[in-house]
Amino acid sequence: MYNNYLIIGGAGFIGSHLVEVCYEAGKNVIIYDNFSLGKMGHLKNSPNVEIVKGDILDLKSLQDCINKYQPEIVFHLAAIHFIPTCENDPSHALRINVEGTQNVLLATSGKVAKLIFTSTGAIYNPEVTDALNEESDIKTGDIYGITKLTAEELVKYHVKKERGNAVIARLFNAVGPRETNPHLVPAIMDQLAEGNWHVELGNLFPKRDYIHARDIAEGLFAISQTKLNANLEIFNIGSGTEYTVEELVTLCGEASGKPITIESVESRRRKYDRPNQLADISKITQMCGWRPKRNLKIALEEVWNTEMVNSKG
Ligand SMILES: NC(=O)c1ccc[n+]([C@@H]2O[C@H](COP(=O)([O-])OP(=O)(O)OC[C@H]3O[C@@H](n4cnc5c(N)ncnc54)[C@H](O)[C@@H]3O)[C@@H](O)[C@H]2O)c1
Known part of the structure; x- marks a missing residue:
């Protein structure tokens, strides 16, 4: 039309x-x-x-x-x-x-x-x-x-x-390939590509709709x-669908195939983090007549395979 x-x-x-x-x-x-x-x-x-x-x-x-x-x-x-x-x-x-x-x-x-x-x-x-x-x-x-x-x-x-x-x-x-701003996923993926498999984060509990x-x-x-x-x-x-920060980072680790460990450190914790943010898409x-077709696991695998896997060896 x-x-x-x-x-x-x-x-x-x-x-x-x-x-x-x-x-x-x-x-x-x-x-x-x-x-x-x-x-x-x-x-x-x-x-x-x-x-x-x-x-x-x-x-x-x-x-x-x-x-x-x-x-x-x-x-x-x-x-x-x-x-x-x-x-x-x-x-x-x-x-x-x-x-x-x-x-x-x-x-x-x-x-x-x-x-x-x-x-x-x-x-x-x-x-x-x-x-x-x-x-x-x-x-x-x-x-x-x-x-x-x-x-x-x-x-x-x-x-x-x-x-x-x-x-x-x-x-x-x-989330997905071509992210321009240094949000959580590019930051974590960069760390993993550098060989840094121990990830230090702030609060692990907040849930977001990715x-x-x-x-x-x-x-x-x-x-x-x-x-x-x-x-x-x-x-x-x-x-x-909502995922915690910890679940997101665990999935980043799985996408990269690296044995990552996650630690919540005091200095990175925000005083206030909204506990969750879930969309009603009805x-x-x-x-x-639209509904999403790809889950978070697929999105993160795509980021790793298209942007990280050859970037830093
Ligand atoms: N990425 C997210 O998770 C998210 C979530 C909610 C809402 N949004 C909104 O969706 C939109 C797109 O987000 P994105 O993540 O693709 O951001 P992005 O920064 O990748 O894209 C913005 C684009 O606008 C261009 N731009 C910036 N300032 C401009 C200007 N003054 N004149 C002309 N072009 C200009 C940039 O070069 C860039 O290509 C934004 O309005 C953002 O607020 C994004």
């Missing part, structure tokens, strides 16, 4: 998986990215896609891109996503995540069929330990969450004012293909 797909932040971790999904579905794919973390190498499975190097803070450049390629679907994934980066430079995170999103709204206003904005499951109240659905309580606890919640509010306000069509997709913890980046990409694509009844919809995209499953 739609042919022209613009993916803002398409050279990044999740974005490059989304590029592949859209490309394999035969769509005309345009990528808009400033390549601050995105890499050309992430795009090698999707030849012949259009690549525009530009910044979301540059409204004119965004507008030129929209006018030239006339996308029907726009995915907005560009953001400062790593929590320590946001905490170290809150003004920069606010500019990219909030002002950048406002620019995307301005540039796409009245020109596209559907805008899909990627938010995060981290904006849900950490005190809620049941599976989180789209109506669950919201409470942000850091700069990243504040920027994403503010951007969500801008999307909602824009839809109300301009009568556009938008989707807020709240993503849970992505989902393969390709599954997230397929979920975002399914949303783009679904005829929605409301001008604004919110969907969780997670696996619906809404997207029912409305868009």
Whole structure:
């Protein structure tokens, strides 16, 4: 039904998986990215896609891109996503995540069929330990969450004012090849590839909902293909399964085939860690017919086999 797909932040971790999904579905794919973390190498499975190097803070450049390629679907994934980066430079995170999103709204206003904005499951109240659905309580606890919640509010306000069509997709913890930020999985895999099989961590108990980046990409694509009844919809995209940090690291060890040991050390423990974060994915499953296909074990084996096994010997 739609042919022209613009993916803002398409050279990044999740974005490059989304590029592949859209490309394999035969769509005309345009990528808009400033390549601050995105890499050309992430795009090698999707030849012949259009690549525009530009910044979301540059409204004119965004507008030129929209006018030239006339996308029907726009995915907005560009953001400062790593929590320590946001905490170290809150003004920069606010500019990219909030002002950048406002620019995307301005540039796409009245020109596209559907805008899909990627938010995060981290904006849900950490005190809620049941599976989180789209109506669950919201409470942000850091700069990243504040920027994403503010951007969500801008999307909602824009839809109300301009009568556009938008989707807020709240993503849970992505894992898989091509991760750009030094989250737990790349950090552990790097240690294992260096031959360091004794892993020192902070708290081992927190549970998170880990989902393969390709599954997230397929979920975002399914949303783009679904005829929605409301001008604004919110969907969780997670696996619906939780693992503790200890279970995650044990699976990293199994993927690498190394005899790892895990120790929780005082100096690495955070004073506060939300105990869990589990997605209720019934809404997207029912409305868009999507469900994740890959489990955490498969995702970690893929990371090890494609990125680590030959990297350091
Ligand atoms: N990775 C996760 O676990 C996760 C979880 C929840 C939500 N999200 C959200 O999903 C989106 C994608 O996350 P990711 O992990 O792929 O991150 P990423 O950092 O790999 O991708 C972001 C991409 O945007 C580009 N970019 C950054 N600033 C830009 C700017 N000013 N102008 C143009 N391009 C810019 C980067 O070069 C990169 O290619 C983000 O919005 C993030 O907040 C990610």
